[in-house]
Amino acid sequence: MGQSAGVIDVNVNQLDGQNGEVDSVVALIPALRAFARSFCRNPNDADDLVQETLVKAIANIDKYEEGTRLKSWLFTIMRNTFYTRIRVSKREAPGDADCVASQPIVLATQEWTLRGQEVEAAIERLSPSHREVLVLIGMQGVSYEEAAEICGCAIGTVKSRLNRARGAVLEMLGEQSAGALVESSEWLAGEASASGRVSPR
Amino acid sequence: MATMTPDEDEARMEPQQEAGVDDRLGTLLEAIEGERVPERLLKLAEMLQNELSLRRQRRRPN
Numbered sequence: 001m002g003q004s005a006g007v008i009d010v011n012v013n014q015l016d017g018q019n020g021e022v023d024s025v026v027a028l029i030p031a032l033r034a035f036a037r038s039f040c041r042n043p044n045d046a047d048d049l050v051q052e053t054l055v056k057a058i059a060n061i062d063k064y065e066e067g068t069r070l071k072s073w074l075f076t077i078m079r080n081t082f083y084t085r086i087r088v089s090k091r092e093a094p095g096d097a098d099c100v101a102s103q104p105i106v107l108a109t110q111e112w113t114l115r116g117q118e119v120e121a122a123i124e125r126l127s128p129s130h131r132e133v134l135v136l137i138g139m140q141g142v143s144y145e146e147a148a149e150i151c152g153c154a155i156g157t158v159k160s161r162l163n164r165a166r167g168a169v170l171e172m173l174g175e176q177s178a179g180a181l182v183e184s185s186e187w188l189a190g191e192a193s194a195s196g197r198v199s200p201r
Numbered sequence: 202m203a204t205m206t207p208d209e210d211e212a213r214m215e216p217q218q219e220a221g222v223d224d225r226l227g228t229l230l231e232a233i234e235g236e237r238v239p240e241r242l243l244k245l246a247e248m249l250q251n252e253l254s255l256r257r258q259r260r261r262p263n
Contacts, residue, residue, distance in 0.1 A: 025246040025253070030234040033242075037233070047239055054245035061252045066260070070253075119225040138219075139226035166222045167214055 025054075028071050031140055035075055038123070038135040039082045053078040072146045075136065079150060122172035126165055133158055134165035 032053060036046035056077050057064070064073055123131055132151060136142040137158070147162075148155045 025250045026238075026243060029238050029242055029246055030230065030236075033236075033238075034230050034233045047242060050242055051245060054242065054249055058245070058249050058252055061249070061256060064253070064256075066257075120229060123226075123229075134222075134226070138223040139230050163214065166219055169222050169225075170214070170218055 025070070028074065031071060032074060032078065034139060035078060035132075035135055038131050039078075039128075041124075049078060049082060052081050056081060069146065071140075072142065072150055075142070075150045079132070118173055119169065122169040125172060126168055130161050130165035130168065133161040134169070137162050138166065 029050070032050045033043075033046060036049040036053075037043065040046040040049055053074055057074055060077075064070075123134065126134065129151070133147055136147045136150060137144065142150070144155050144158050144162075148158045151158065
C-alpha cells in the first residue's frame with residue numbers, strides 16, 4: 001500500500017511469526033481511526049484519540065505480551081484512554097464531554113456521510129456499549145473473545161449487545177420490519193398451503 | 202463454552218440480516234481506509250513499529 005508524499009509504505013505481508021497476524025502498525029491505523037470514531041463525534045478528536053493511544057502504546061511497550069494481537073492491545077488502550085478521559089472530564093466539567101457517549105445524536109464526518117449516511121446515523125444513535133461491540137465485531141471482525149477482553153465484560157454480554165445493536169440498526173434503517181413482513185408472509189403462505197387455513201403465529 | 206447472560210435468550214436475527222448490517226459497516230471502514238492518514242499518526246505508528254521490532258530483537262538475539 002503506497003500513499004502520497006511523506007507517507008510510509010506498508011508491507012502488509014509482515015508477520016509476527018507467532019500467530020501469523022499482520023503486525024504493521026501503519027496498516028492498523030484505519031482500524032484504529034474507525035474504532036476511535038465510535039467514541040468521538042469529531043474526526044479530529046478521533047484522530048487525537050488514536051494519537052494518544054499510540055503514544056501510550058510506545059510508553060508501555062514493555063507491557064505488550066508477545067502473542068497478543070497487536071490490534072486488540074491497541075483497542076484496549078484506546079478504550080481505557082477514552083473512558084479515563086471521560087471520567088476526568090466529568091469531574092472537571094460535568095456534562096461537557098465532547099463524545100458520543102454524552103451526545104448520542106451527532107453529525108457525520110464527510111467521508112462517512114458519503115458512504116453510508118443512514119448506517120452511520122443509526123450506529124451513532126446506539127448506546128456506547130452497543131456501538132463499540134458492533135464496531136469491533138461487525139465492522140472490524142474482532143472475535144467475541146477479544147471483544148469481551150477489550151470491553152471488559154463476559155462473552156455472553158458481548159453476544160447479547162451485538163445482537164441488540166444489529167437489531168437496532170436494522171430497525172432504524174426500517175429493514176427489520178420489512179424483513180419480518182417477508183418472513184411472516186412466507187410463513188403464512190406455507191401454513192396456508194399445508195393446512196388450508198391461516199393461523200396466528 | 203461461553204457464559205450466557207439472562208438477556209441473551211432474545212431472538213437472534215437471521216444470518217442474512219446480520220450479514221446485511223455488517224456489510225454496511227464494512228463500507229464505512231472502507232471509507233476510512235480511503236482517507237488520507239495524518240502525518241502525526243503515521244510517525245507515531247512507525248515509532249511503535251520500531252519499538253516492537255527492537256523488543257523482538259532483544260528477546261530473540263539469534
